[in-house]
Amino acid sequence: MYKLIYFDNSATTKPYKEVLDSFMKVSENFFGNPSSLHSLGAASEKLLSKSRQQIADLLQVKESEVLFTSGGTEGNNLAVKGTALIHAKRGKHMITTAVEHPSVLEAFRQLSEEFDFDVTYLEVDSQGRISAKDLLRSLRSDTILVSVMHVNNEVGTLQPIQEIGNILSKYPKVIFHVDYVQGAGKVPLDIKKCKIDLLTISAHKFHGLKGSGVLYIRDGVHISPLFSGGSQEWKFRSGTENVAGIVAMAKALRMTMEMRDREISKMIKVRNQLKEGLNKIEGTVINSPEKDSAPHILNFSIPGLKSEVFVHALEEKNIFVSTTSACSSKRKTISSTVLAMFKDEARAESTVRISLSYHNTAAEAESVIAAAKEAIIKLREVMR
Amino acid sequence: MIYDHILIRYGEISTKGKNRKGFIDKLKSNIKRALQEFKSIRVEADRDRMYVLLNGEDHKAVASKLTGIFGIQNFSPAMKTERDIEAVKESALAYVSDLSGISTFKINTRRSDKNYPYNTDEVNHILGGHILQNIEGISVNVKNPDLTLRVEIRKEAVYLSGEIIPGAGGLPVGNSGKAVLMLSGGIDSPVAGYLSMKRGLDLECVHFHSPPFTSERSKQKVLDLCRKLAAVSGRITLHIVPFTDIQKLIQKQIPENYTMTSTRRLMLRVADRIRENQKALAIVTGESLGQVASQTLESMFAINEATNTPVLRPLITMDKIDIMKIATEIDTLEISNRPYEDCCTVFTPANPKTKPKREKVNFYESFVDFNELVEQAVNGVETVTIYPEQKIEEGDGLDLF
Numbered sequence: 001m002y003k004l005i006y007f008d009n010s011a012t013t014k015p016y017k018e019v020l021d022s023f024m025k026v027s028e029n030f031f032g033n034p035s036s037l038h039s040l041g042a043a044s045e046k047l048l049s050k051s052r053q054q055i056a057d058l059l060q061v062k063e064s065e066v067l068f069t070s071g072g073t074e075g076n077n078l079a080v081k082g083t084a085l086i087h088a089k090r091g092k093h094m095i096t097t098a099v100e101h102p103s104v105l106e107a108f109r110q111l112s113e114e115f116d117f118d119v120t121y122l123e124v125d126s127q128g129r130i131s132a133k134d135l136l137r138s139l140r141s142d143t144i145l146v147s148v149m150h151v152n153n154e155v156g157t158l159q160p161i162q163e164i165g166n167i168l169s170k171y172p173k174v175i176f177h178v179d180y181v182q183g184a185g186k187v188p189l190d191i192k193k194c195k196i197d198l199l200t201i202s203a204h205k206f207h208g209l210k211g212s213g214v215l216y217i218r219d220g221v222h223i224s225p226l227f228s229g230g231s232q233e234w235k236f237r238s239g240t241e242n243v244a245g246i247v248a249m250a251k252a253l254r255m256t257m258e259m260r261d262r263e264i265s266k267m268i269k270v271r272n273q274l275k276e277g278l279n280k281i282e283g284t285v286i287n288s289p290e291k292d293s294a295p296h297i298l299n300f301s302i303p304g305l306k307s308e309v310f311v312h313a314l315e316e317k318n319i320f321v322s323t324t325s326a327c328s329s330k331r332k333t334i335s336s337t338v339l340a341m342f343k344d345e346a347r348a349e350s351t352v353r354i355s356l357s358y359h360n361t362a363a364e365a366e367s368v369i370a371a372a373k374e375a376i377i378k379l380r381e382v383m384r
Numbered sequence: 385m386i387y388d389h390i391l392i393r394y395g396e397i398s399t400k401g402k403n404r405k406g407f408i409d410k411l412k413s414n415i416k417r418a419l420q421e422f423k424s425i426r427v428e429a430d431r432d433r434m435y436v437l438l439n440g441e442d443h444k445a446v447a448s449k450l451t452g453i454f455g456i457q458n459f460s461p462a463m464k465t466e467r468d469i470e471a472v473k474e475s476a477l478a479y480v481s482d483l484s485g486i487s488t489f490k491i492n493t494r495r496s497d498k499n500y501p502y503n504t505d506e507v508n509h510i511l512g513g514h515i516l517q518n519i520e521g522i523s524v525n526v527k528n529p530d531l532t533l534r535v536e537i538r539k540e541a542v543y544l545s546g547e548i549i550p551g552a553g554g555l556p557v558g559n560s561g562k563a564v565l566m567l568s569g570g571i572d573s574p575v576a577g578y579l580s581m582k583r584g585l586d587l588e589c590v591h592f593h594s595p596p597f598t599s600e601r602s603k604q605k606v607l608d609l610c611r612k613l614a615a616v617s618g619r620i621t622l623h624i625v626p627f628t629d630i631q632k633l634i635q636k637q638i639p640e641n642y643t644m645t646s647t648r649r650l651m652l653r654v655a656d657r658i659r660e661n662q663k664a665l666a667i668v669t670g671e672s673l674g675q676v677a678s679q680t681l682e683s684m685f686a687i688n689e690a691t692n693t694p695v696l697r698p699l700i701t702m703d704k705i706d707i708m709k710i711a712t713e714i715d716t717l718e719i720s721n722r723p724y725e726d727c728c729t730v731f732t733p734a735n736p737k738t739k740p741k742r743e744k745v746n747f748y749e750s751f752v753d754f755n756e757l758v759e760q761a762v763n764g765v766e767t768v769t770i771y772p773e774q775k776i777e778e779g780d781g782l783d784l785f
Contacts, residue, residue, distance in 0.1 A: 037601070
């Protein structure tokens with residue numbers, strides 16, 4: 001049997017052992033409800049406060065700006081719909097990009113289809129990037145929200161967040177939301193310098209557990225809650241806090257950011273090795289941009305081949321990669337980002353995404369390249 | 385081009401004649417303490433100005449610390465750049481684009497190096513033109529500009545400054561002596577503490593804890609409030625007084641509508657004993673005239689009998705809404721609003737006397753001896769020191785974080 005090689009870290013990451021350990025200990029020893037008045041409750045609340053402090057320090061924001069959620073989908077929905085609900089009277093125009101994660105795009109679609117919001121979807125160039133000038137041109141007097149992802153989940157393109165933040169700082173009534181789910185722990189982002197109002201992260205993308213995340217809400221920014229109830233999290237998000245998951249997330253973020261300091265150059269090296277190796281194989285094209293791209297995502301196409309078949313072919317060697325983002329891949333294997341970038345269906349239907357963690361090695365990259373070569377040759381014979 | 389130093393202008397301090405040196409030394413040590421996390425900086429002071437030499441530290445992070453320090457009128461970051469005119473142009477542009485809310489500007493150049501290839505008018509002109517070309521919607525206004533960009537041409541480099549960031553005003557903490565603050569956990573007392581620090585007082589806090597009537601959480605609340613106050617002064621000493629026995633005796637002995645008056649008198653007595661031990665000269669409270677039954681003039685008259693130490697009441701004439709505004713600014717409002725019973729609320733009678741009489745309260749108190757309990761409370765004080773960045777202690781060394 002082949003050793004397991006996991007290259008689907010943008011879908012989810014394997015939780016660190018230390019993180020699971022914290023989760024178990026907290027679940028076992030601190031099961032009190034943080035809202036309970038007694039000392040068991042107080043002990044849980046203390047852990048919650050400590051987690052908030054640690055995450056705020058790591059993100060370089062204030063503790064009062066860290067709101068705990070159940071993850072990326074909730075964070076994005078809360079940011080988009082929460083802003084829409086509270087500011088609908090001020091205006092009903094919102095701007096996003098054509099290449100956002102479904103949890104952003106579908107939230108916007110629901111708002112425009114069911115609640116008469118007007119949404120502008122900014123197109124991307126062949127690098128997968130929007131232009132800040134387009135954004136400036138799309139702003140209107142009734143614009144209430146701009147939502148732009150930081151790292152594209154399918155190809156890894158970095159959007160010009162700081163430039164957008166600078167533009168929007170002149171429009172204080174426009175809320176600026178950034179989906180930072182893919183970037184957290186991998187690509188540093190100065191939240192204050194980029195003048196971001198709302199920002200989403202999700203624990204299971206940096207070796208934490210599924211079911212925990214953070215929505216950064218800049219002090220002074222208001223949104224409507226989506227969950228009403230016991231007034232937890234300053235009434236922005238009711239529901240008993242997932243203390244064990246939150247403590248685990250605080251630890252995972254610390255460990256991942258420390259890991260980044262030590263291992264980022266290795267990660268870049270492994271990615272470059274993959275890029276060069278895969279590029280050499282006949283019939284492949286690299287979709288991830290050359291410049292301003294995340295260090296952990298590499299997307300390529302094998303035009304003419306169904307990527308799902310390729311993914312299963314690698315799986316036989318115990319190598320795990322993905323076709324497109326996991327959230328869309330169950331529906332159909334066409335990459336909306338790659339389609340938006342190149343307007344080429346054959347290319348968009350045959351995308352493969354390789355996504356790294358700090359633990360992937362050069363030897364693993366070598367195995368992937370060899371397996372890919374073999375699979376492509378074999379599949380070509382069959383599929384022709 | 386890098387930010388080289390921050391120039392600090394003193395506030396009221398500059399009017400204090402011979403005491404000036406003491407003020408400056410105090411301010412300097414407060415600034416040094418507030419900036420201790422920045423290892424490379426140096427602080428230099430002269431009679432009129434203070435300079436924080438950044439030596440590569442981030443000027444914005446340093447500036448955000450400076451805005452909270454009392455005794456500073458305002459301050460200006462200065463950028464250092466090479467003398468080459470292209471470099472100066474780029475730096476001037478960077479300096480201006482880094483600021484927000486600037487729609488008019490002017491350039492004010494001074495040359496201490498007269499050999500510089502351009503004269504001051506020429507430099508004004510070149511830099512002004514460059515900024516006008518590259519920043520949309522900005523214009524020149526020589527009479528009343530939002531920003532006067534000062535350009536100083538020296539032999540070794542060119543310095544740019546002009547942004548004026550307002551400081552917190554007031555006097556350096558510690559310059560006016562020491563007092564104890566009676567800190568309940570409510571909205572008012574932290575604000576009273578903050579304002580008295582603004583006038584240069586060094587504070588130690590006194591909190592009354594009555595387990596099991598008040599919980600660990602109400603104690604935690606006070607610790608968190610102290611953390612916020614410590615952000616102003618560098619650290620706060622908190623004295624936690626075990627108050628249960630005194631409160632029990634009051635409940636047993638004093639008629640219900642006078643319990644509140646007696647409680648306050650005894651709190652004042654205990655606080656005064658602690659003040660004496662700590663060699664402080666005043667007691668600070670968060671009282672505001674007429675706000676609650678214990679804060680009517682009659683109540684204050686009856687309560688204040690417990691001591692002749694000066695009782696400072698910085699909030700005495702303030703409306704609740706203005707107090708809350710300051711509480712929001714200093715980030716204590718949310719902590720104060722946590723709904724736990726504290727030493728003031730737990731035994732509140734249904735109908736407290738709003739016009740208590742001294743004779744009556746003395747009469748009621750005369751049947752028992754509180755002296756011994758007061759000494760016991762003072763001796764049982766738990767004293768903790770709280771720092772602004774103090775980390776919350778985690779669960780029993782389980783290595784959770």
